[in-house]
Amino acid sequence: MWRFALRRLLSAVPVLFVVSLVSFLIMWIVPGDIAAEIAGTSATPDQIDAIRERLGLDRPMWQQMLEWYGNLFQGDLGWSYLLNRSVTDAVLERLPVTLSLAGLALVLAVVIGMGLGILASVKHRTPADQAAMSLALLGLSVPDFWLGLMLIVLFGVTLGWLPTGGFVPITEDFIGWMRSMTLPAFTLAITQMGVIARMTRSAMLDVLGQDYIRTARAKGMRGRVIIFKHALLNALVPVVTLIGVLTGVLIGGAVVIEAVYSLPGVGRLIVGAIQRRDYPIIQGGLLITASTFVFVNIVVDLVYGWLDPRVRHDR
Numbered sequence: 001m002w003r004f005a006l007r008r009l010l011s012a013v014p015v016l017f018v019v020s021l022v023s024f025l026i027m028w029i030v031p032g033d034i035a036a037e038i039a040g041t042s043a044t045p046d047q048i049d050a051i052r053e054r055l056g057l058d059r060p061m062w063q064q065m066l067e068w069y070g071n072l073f074q075g076d077l078g079w080s081y082l083l084n085r086s087v088t089d090a091v092l093e094r095l096p097v098t099l100s101l102a103g104l105a106l107v108l109a110v111v112i113g114m115g116l117g118i119l120a121s122v123k124h125r126t127p128a129d130q131a132a133m134s135l136a137l138l139g140l141s142v143p144d145f146w147l148g149l150m151l152i153v154l155f156g157v158t159l160g161w162l163p164t165g166g167f168v169p170i171t172e173d174f175i176g177w178m179r180s181m182t183l184p185a186f187t188l189a190i191t192q193m194g195v196i197a198r199m200t201r202s203a204m205l206d207v208l209g210q211d212y213i214r215t216a217r218a219k220g221m222r223g224r225v226i227i228f229k230h231a232l233l234n235a236l237v238p239v240v241t242l243i244g245v246l247t248g249v250l251i252g253g254a255v256v257i258e259a260v261y262s263l264p265g266v267g268r269l270i271v272g273a274i275q276r277r278d279y280p281i282i283q284g285g286l287l288i289t290a291s292t293f294v295f296v297n298i299v300v301d302l303v304y305g306w307l308d309p310r311v312r313h314d315r
Contacts (some may be wrong), residue, residue, distance in 0.1 A: 012294050019290040023283040024068050028061065029145050055081065068283075077284035087284035091266060095288065097167050098265035100177070101257065102250040104185035109192035109250075110243060116193070117200025121208060122227060132197065139194035144253065148187040148260040155183060165262035184261045188253055192246045199242050203235035210234075244300030248293040 023075040036043065043051075052058050056067070071078060077087040113136075120132040156164035162183050168176035207213065208231050216226050255267030266285050273281035 009298065012298055015294055016291060019294075020069070020072060020287055023287045023290075024065055026279060026282055026286070039250060043184070072287075073232060076229045077287065078280035080273075080278055080281050082273075082278045083281065084167065087280045090281060091284050091288050094264055094266045094269050095292075096169070097263055098251065098254050098267060098289075099292070101181060101184055101188065101254050101263065102247070104181050105189035105192070105250050105254075106243070107248060108185055109189040109196055109246065112189075113193040113196030114200045114239065116197035117230065118227070119203060120197070120201040121204035122203060129201075132204060133201070136194035136197035139190045140198075142190060143186050144191060145256050145260055147190060148184070148257060151183045151187060152261075154312065167263050167265075184257050184263060187260070188250060188257045191253075192250065195246065196242065200235065200239055201239050204231055207231045207235045240300060240303055247296045247300070251293055 035048050035055065035057060039048045039051050051057075056064065070080075075088065077091070079085070080087050080090055083090055116132040118134055120129040121134075123129045123132075152164045155162045163180055164183075166180055168180045170177040213226060213231060216230060254265060255271060257263070257272070258267040260264040266289060270282055270285040273279075273285065
């Protein structure tokens, strides 16, 4: 298991290198001039050139790349020209909001999605199966931004049960955090619930049709033991792989939900940086978000290897 974990960690190194390279090249690919943005609309060309020289933007690409990687290896993601603060501090300050949103959404998607999938597989070809899959299809069909607005109108404005926006840190008030995260997390999770439900149902039906399940039933083993101890454990392998992919989707989808619910997360920070051409924030936000996604997938692969020992020897 340790060798498998080490191989997975080493395989993440080239991925992170490519991500860091893409993050650096954004400054050269994205149109616009940060120096002109800082100088303002009334600035003269000489003033813009002076700012560009002061920021080191007039140097060749290879020199800026060497400085970028040199600072990166020291944990320095640069300095935000417009926020006038460290990129690391700005991103890490907002990262808990995005991670808590994506994490709670993932929990909701897994619990509800797997619950619907197990119900549909156990009650195969019954009204319960059709109802569960209809809910899953509904979750896949509803646009999350539209659902977010409807939930705000219903639970925030009409009923007044939950806040319509804002964020309360979990370290300050757990109940307040749950109230501020419930609607955004459910909105973000609704699509992934349907995906997980359909995958769980398919995997469970495949396992329940195996010979060893029929043998267990013939021996008189209890239905719950068969479903949760034997069938579900074997059906979890493809579901866990799917959860790893969906984690990245949730982190990326948090950008839209943060805008709908006015959450001060990394997504809104990056969107604001794109609008103002604040390239260091874009680079740092992209790099940290991608690194988080890579780390989550390593954890998922380790769980995958634990569930199915054959994977540890195949990779």
